[in-house]
Amino acid sequence: MKVAKFGGSSVASAEQLRKVASIIQDDKERKAIVVSAPGKRFSDDIKVTDLLIELGEAYFNKQAYEQQLQAVLERFREITAELHISNDVITEIKASVESILESNQTDAIKMDALKATGEDSLAKVLSAYLQSLGLKASYLNPKEAGIIVTDNPGNAQILEESYAELYKLREREEIFVIPGFFGYTNDGTLNTFSRGGSDITGSIIAAGVQADLYENFTDVDSVYSVNPTIVENPKEITSLTYKEMRELSYAGFSVFHDEALIPAFKADIPVCIKNTNNPNGIGTIIVSKKEPQPNPVVGIASDTGFVSIYVSKYLMNRELGFGRKLLTILEDEDISFEHTPSGIDDLSVIIRESHLPKEKEERVVARIKEVLNPDTIHIDRDLALIMVVGEGMDSTIGLADKATNAFAKANVNIEMMNQGSSEVSMMFGIKTGEVKEAVKSLYETFFTE
Numbered sequence: 001m002k003v004a005k006f007g008g009s010s011v012a013s014a015e016q017l018r019k020v021a022s023i024i025q026d027d028k029e030r031k032a033i034v035v036s037a038p039g040k041r042f043s044d045d046i047k048v049t050d051l052l053i054e055l056g057e058a059y060f061n062k063q064a065y066e067q068q069l070q071a072v073l074e075r076f077r078e079i080t081a082e083l084h085i086s087n088d089v090i091t092e093i094k095a096s097v098e099s100i101l102e103s104n105q106t107d108a109i110k111m112d113a114l115k116a117t118g119e120d121s122l123a124k125v126l127s128a129y130l131q132s133l134g135l136k137a138s139y140l141n142p143k144e145a146g147i148i149v150t151d152n153p154g155n156a157q158i159l160e161e162s163y164a165e166l167y168k169l170r171e172r173e174e175i176f177v178i179p180g181f182f183g184y185t186n187d188g189t190l191n192t193f194s195r196g197g198s199d200i201t202g203s204i205i206a207a208g209v210q211a212d213l214y215e216n217f218t219d220v221d222s223v224y225s226v227n228p229t230i231v232e233n234p235k236e237i238t239s240l241t242y243k244e245m246r247e248l249s250y251a252g253f254s255v256f257h258d259e260a261l262i263p264a265f266k267a268d269i270p271v272c273i274k275n276t277n278n279p280n281g282i283g284t285i286i287v288s289k290k291e292p293q294p295n296p297v298v299g300i301a302s303d304t305g306f307v308s309i310y311v312s313k314y315l316m317n318r319e320l321g322f323g324r325k326l327l328t329i330l331e332d333e334d335i336s337f338e339h340t341p342s343g344i345d346d347l348s349v350i351i352r353e354s355h356l357p358k359e360k361e362e363r364v365v366a367r368i369k370e371v372l373n374p375d376t377i378h379i380d381r382d383l384a385l386i387m388v389v390g391e392g393m394d395s396t397i398g399l400a401d402k403a404t405n406a407f408a409k410a411n412v413n414i415e416m417m418n419q420g421s422s423e424v425s426m427m428f429g430i431k432t433g434e435v436k437e438a439v440k441s442l443y444e445t446f447f448t449e
């Protein structure tokens with residue numbers, strides 16, 4: 001059995017849904033179908049999920065939300081009309097939105113239920129369309145499928161106990177269409193995964209049913225060695241290991257959610273990234289092992305929105321518990337950290353900017369000063385991370401030299417460098433405004449010279 005997940009761009013319009021149906025019809029092994037909510041049809045379009053979030057925010061701020069609701073309904077109205085299927089879903093969305101807003105749940109739970117309406121409705125629409133084409137297909141709610149998650153609105157995690165229930169889906173004869181992006185807690189409350197989380201649902205289902213393949217259909221022919229919005233026509237990657245893809249998606253390859261690799265990896269299910277608009281292309285395959293390559297670098301990823309807390313103190317290396325105390329302050333403040341590059345007398349903690357908003361900064365700095373009495377402490381905002389990734393990099397001589405030369409060629413100052421903890425990547429911190437130039441120069445160095 002294959003699991004096929006279709007992303008927002010693949011289900012954005014009736015025209016795209018026709019391609020989806022034809023891909024499903026092309027291979028009878030494609031029985032477990034996971035869908036996102038309708039995404040962007042053109043670059044300035046608004047994703048249905050974003051409309052639903054705007055709707056929720058307007059409601060919570062006691063503002064009118066009619067405009068956002070109508071925009072969501074219009075997207076579905078257009079799709080059902082063009083596919084010549086029933087438009088019952090319009091009435092269902094209206095009723096569901098009203099009942100979510102009037103429920104006596106917390107705002108966070110209401111917001112998750114609103115967000116999930118996009119995926120849920122699209123799954124119903126696609127299954128109705130497949131039926132109209134004469135296929136045996138049905139909608140399957142994640143609760144009925146057995147997706148049980150932790151109680152973390154907007155950031156749920158799958159619970160291991162789900163997998164035994166999901167395995168039973170193998171017995172189903174007909175195609176089932178599951179909405180991606182959300183599951184249910186043990187007490188039956190809907191919680192969504194983080195943004196882009198339909199990829200996670202696909203991976204969970206693939207692991208649960210022990211699929212032969214998890215196909216992730218999107219709007220590009222493959223995973224490219226660098227973000228195609230930064231470098232034109234970059235080199236395609238035909239195969240990647242889970243570890244490489246995990247690092248690349250963590251560092252900005254938004255084509256596949258970084259958390260989505262774990263379930264497939266644990267169950268050893270190969271993942272294939274393919275294009276809905278070119279389904280016969282070979283795509284990119286993600287597996288556990290691959291042959292060593294002469295150029296071990298497979299990709300260069302970049303992401304912005306990081307902050308660094310830099311602390312220095314003479315003889316820090318001798319001060320027992322220094323690192324622990326610093327990280328305890330962050331834990332107390334509910335701040336998770338990404339990396340901690342360090343020297344003899346200094347330590348930086350890299351954090352996502354969203355976890356250390358300006359209003360928390362003063363308090364955190366004051367606490368660090370009080371508890372650790374450092375010689376210096378400063379916060380650098382506007383930090384971007386660049387990862388150069390590839391299995392075998394750790395045993396190849398001269399790669400760091402090549403990389404630093406590429407930064408120098410682009411006239412970009414390296415604020416921070418981290419190599420060693422991960423066997424498959426080198427990480428660099430630079431100023432956000434310099435990302436594009438740096439990535440272009442690294443790409444030229446590693447892929448065109």
Ligand SMILES: Nc1ncnc2c1ncn2[C@@H]1O[C@H](COP(=O)(O)OP(=O)(O)O)[C@@H](O)[C@H]1O
Nearest residue numbers: 007008009218219220223224226227253254255
């Ligand atoms: N290295 C990369 N390779 C391919 N696509 C990438 C890469 N980095 C970023 N992307 C972007 O990811 C997009 C696909 O991801 P996403 O928008 O989440 O798709 P979907 O709508 O299928 O969920 C591509 O259109 C591309 O702009």
Ligand SMILES: N[C@@H](CC(=O)OP(=O)(O)O)C(=O)O
Nearest residue numbers: 007008036049195196197198
């Ligand atoms: N619709 C959700 C989940 C998702 O995975 O979407 P997409 O496939 O468009 O990345 C979001 O926008 O976050």
